[in-house]
Amino acid sequence: MTLQRSGVSGAYPVPAGVPAPVPLRDLPVVRDLRDRSRRAPRRLIFGQGDVVVVSGLPGSGKSTLIRRAAEGGGIDSQDTRDRWDRRMPRALPYAVYRPLVRLAHYAGLRRALRSGASVVVHDCGTQSWVRRWLAREARRRGRALHLVLLDVTPDLAREGQRERGRGVSGYAFARHRRAVSRLVHDAERGRLPSGCASATLLDRTAATALTRIGFDGVV
Template identity: 40%
Template sequence: MSEPSVLELGPRDLLVVAGLPGAGKTTMLRHAAAGLSVLDSDQVRERLGAVVPAAVPYRWYRPLVHAWHRLRIVGRALGEDGPIVVHEPSTRASTRALLALVGVVSGRSVRLLFLDVPAEIALAGQRSRGRVVRARSFARHVRRVGKWREELLAGEVPVGWRSVRVVDRVGAGRMRLVAKVSRWESVP
């Protein structure tokens, strides 16, 4: 196996791990982000799912999950020290603009780690986890990511963002996210 690819996060970094649903963001973060603060909408979904009656379909409370997830991002960005990692597909331009705004308001550098995975592989990833995004919703994600993906592959950094890194699934499997330790924080 090849060496891990390390991405160092500064104390005021907000790293957004983006890509199509099923691209492997959750799997990558489970292995790559040990010890870091990770915000994932699935955390909210699980909390709400524990109190919402089983007869209520997820699609009915999905907007609440996404709103709560975004509020958590803003709250942590404003009120927490250290780097923050956000799991967010970010296929909508409005979501990316909101994240850039959060960076400005909180004084954080917003960075992007984009998992570049073809739609058919992302769909297979959804099937393997046992939770498939509705076909129309997934098609919207694929359509929205098209032009943005081309810009990212061309090395363009979105307005308001500090950096972009694009990895495929193999690269995501080798990724390690670490908090940068200053020489003042280290103990002799």
């Protein structure tokens, strides 16, 4: 099993065959919390100053997880869109001002990264350049980038879109499916995106059990 030196708390279950407690430096790079027969952990704790990316299909529950559990509220592009939606005329299609929403989101993300604060970021999974940028910023501050990946079925994701009253086109959803499937497939085999120090795989049950994605002073 590949190991890493990572600021992640003992809230994780002990890997099979490893006596408890597990030293932080000996935790595995990939933690698969899907389909667990035991109670899922309630906290994911990373090192102070680290960057955490939450990825998954549209409707998989990324925004819900960040709002409920992310320390400091996290940075979610959906929040930026909601602010712009309230300011724009109802008759104006979102596609018209979408570039401005994205610009505002990335500007806010850049400010947060440059501040040196710990950051939890929403990521749709289709834009690898965003993860590369986050990895560079984490290295610049001498910290680590971590991936939290929500692995849910397309049907569950579509249901989530219906519940929030906001879906994506079939073309866009297919792009997301390909990108997220590739991330899950690679993580299952221990292959992480460039610059990423760890990956945590969650299904809907494990994501619902989480009450905190936070940071401490452990390095």
